[in-house]
Amino acid sequence: MKHNTQETLQGQEMDSTIKRAMRKPFSDSKIIERANLLRDNDLYFFFRAIEETAASTVTVKGQKQIMIGSNNYLGLTxxxxxxxxxxxxxxxxxxxxxxxxxxxxxxxxxxxxxxxxxxxxxxxxxxxxxxxxxxxxxxxxxxxxxxxxxxxxxxxxxxxxxxxxxxxxxxxxxxxxxxxxxxxxxxxxxxxxxxxxxxxxxxxxxxxxxxxxxxxxxxxxxxxxxxxxxxxxxxxxxxxxxxxxxxxxxxxxxxxxxxxxxxxxxxxxxxxxxxxxxxxxxxxxxxxxxxxxxxxxxxxxxxxxxxxxxxxxDDSILANLWSNVEFMRKGFQELGFYTYGSQTPIIPLFVGDDMKAVKMTKYLESKGVFATPVLPPAVPKGEALIRTSYMASHDRADLTKVLEVFAEAKKVFEIPSHLH
Ligand SMILES: Cc1ncc(COP(=O)(O)O)c(C=O)c1O
Missing domain, CATH: 3.40.640.10 (Type I PLP-dependent aspartate aminotransferase-like (Major domain))
Incomplete structure (x- = not known):
């Protein structure tokens, strides 16, 4: 039943006044809370501004880094x-x-x-x-x-x-x-x-x-x-x-x-x-x-x-890609990283704790390696990882350097060799 009385109209006006007063700010959300926590600790690795790119390297804040976080598998960019x-x-x-x-x-x-x-x-x-x-x-x-x-x-x-x-x-x-x-x-x-x-x-x-x-x-x-x-x-x-x-x-x-x-x-x-x-x-x-x-x-x-x-x-491009992939998968397995049974150029490395994953990303960056952390909710809680991926255009010297940096990082951050 419709009540079109003066009192009801006043009531509606009051409702909308109350609604306006209760507008919730977006900064209250859990997403922004977490982004701020990372920003405040200088551990925010999203939206990194890349200043220059080459076949397998990028320049960030004036520093050249080996890119192992790209999907440019054939290196054709x-x-x-x-x-x-x-x-x-x-x-x-x-x-x-x-x-x-x-x-x-x-x-x-x-x-x-x-x-x-x-x-x-x-x-x-x-x-x-x-x-x-x-x-x-x-x-x-x-x-x-x-x-x-x-x-x-x-x-x-x-x-x-x-x-x-x-x-x-x-x-x-x-x-x-x-x-x-x-x-x-x-x-x-x-x-x-x-x-x-x-x-x-x-x-x-x-x-x-x-x-x-x-x-x-x-x-x-x-x-x-x-x-x-x-x-x-x-x-x-x-x-x-x-x-x-x-x-x-x-x-x-x-x-x-x-x-x-x-x-x-x-x-x-x-x-x-x-x-x-x-x-x-x-x-x-x-x-x-x-x-x-x-x-x-x-x-x-x-x-x-x-x-x-x-x-x-040009068959050499795919041949290079797969040879780089084999080299890196074997390298990470020998270092004792858990690689989720990866069979392709995407090689994820289990880390565990969220904060450890972002701290490790910072460490990698300081050593000239650009990699990306993957945090919950993209992965289950307690299963943060570093997603790495390889390209036909990577050369062996760069890949060897990447493995050396990860070998050090594994010790510094005490990365487990298996899930949990
Ligand atoms: C499995 C999968 N499907 C679809 C997409 C979306 O592709 P695009 O980047 O062209 O929008 C992506 C990209 O991240 C992907 O990884």
Whole structure:
């Protein structure tokens, strides 16, 4: 029942006055409390301003450091052919497209890159988005409709977690890379939903382990589910000439959707979704982050195209990357670090205590090594780690120096050799 009396109106006015007086400041939040604690102790290692970059080093506060915190796995950000392609694209098309591909921002080089990527990945069709995050948000929310179910790995990237919040359908998490946990969910749910989509990272971004993709494919076949792989860290790294995790396991034709990003091995920014012609046509007419956001700038498109040319014509780059990875993994294991069973260029090193992880990062910086700490909630409480990652462009002298610095740090900070 509506009460439109003078008293009620006065009451409403009072309510809104009280509400205004109770506005809570953002500085009260736990996030800001923690950031301030780190800042006050000169242990704040986020938003570090990099003044100059080279193939595998950066300059911060005037000091040159060996970069072991980057996703530039192929080391192509400074490759002469890649830089030249980007410069030429700016000269021809200018600096931006000022519109979405759907309407006024589609260049012929976007279409050409779609075709080139589809061929490279081994899928019928592909489309490029402006970032990998947008690719996941747009594609997954388009694919997972109201009667659909998304099953995703508990260690999937934040963009998949956010996509699951955006998607209208239902989502359930299974235990990390645990096929019996996935099968339990499939068994009890497939009959209740229209489509079921299994979503997982090809290479897990924190632990560096590889998805058990052949087993996922077998389960998808058994239960009639779709397979969606986020191969952000596998593209350019895994498989023949860097064609990704599905190529590594020879299951390309069984992966329905493969997502990749250009913000790592392909030295730029942007994302891609590939799959069958009809599925990709559906995504390009329904993914809102694709249709309602401006397209990749010309220099980024040309960069990605040149990276594909380089990695498919020069085998020495991938060979260098994997030889550096083996060297570092063996080196850290000999030093007694716990490396989470990493099998890829991402090598996490367990530290434990949060403050110890940031103090160790400061120590590394003072010795000329740029690495990144990973703190809760990104990892469980008491399991802070230093995430390190390696590139084709690192040279052995630099990597040997990194191992020497970590050997000292392990003693100074009494780092355990196993989890807990
Ligand atoms: C697994 C994974 N998926 C998606 C993304 C998002 O990619 P982008 O940086 O292109 O937005 C990232 C980047 O951190 C990632 O690691």
């Amino acid at each position: 400074h490759h002469p052919l890649v830089k030249e392609a980007a410069i030429k694209a700016i000269e021809k098309y200018g600096t931006g497209c000022t519109g979405s591909r759907f309407l006024n921002g589609n260049l012929n080089i976007h279409d050409e890159l779609d075709v080139k990527l589809a061929e490279y990945l081994g899928h019928e069709k592909a489309i490029v988005f402006s970032t990998g995050m947008q690719a996941n948000l747009g594609a997954l929310s388009a694919i997972c409709g109201p009667k659909d179910l998304m099953l995703f790995d508990s260690e999937n990237h934040a963009s998949i977690i956010d996509a699951s919040r955006l998607a209208i359908g239902t989502t359930f998490k299974y235990k990390h890379n645990d096929m019996s946990s996935l099968e339990e969910l499939l068994e009890s749910n497939v009959s209740r939903f229209n489509r079921v989509i299994i979503v997982a990272d090809g290479v897990f971004s924190m632990t560096g382990d590889i998805l058990r993709l052949p087993e996922i494919v077998a389960l998808a076949k058994k239960y009639g589910a779709y397979v969606y792989v986020d191969d952000a860290h596998g593209l350019g790294v895994m498989g023949h000439q860097g064609r990704g995790t599905m190529n590594h396991f020879d299951v390309t034709k069984d992966v329905d959707f493969n997502m990749g990003t250009f913000s790592k091995s392909f030295a730029s920014i942007g994302g891609v979704i590939s799959g069958s012609a009809d599925a990709i046509d559906y995504v390009r007419h329904s993914a809102r982050s694709f249709m309602f956001s401006a397209s990749m700038p010309p220099a980024a498109v040309a960069t990605v195209s040149a990276c594909i040319d380089v990695v498919t014509s």
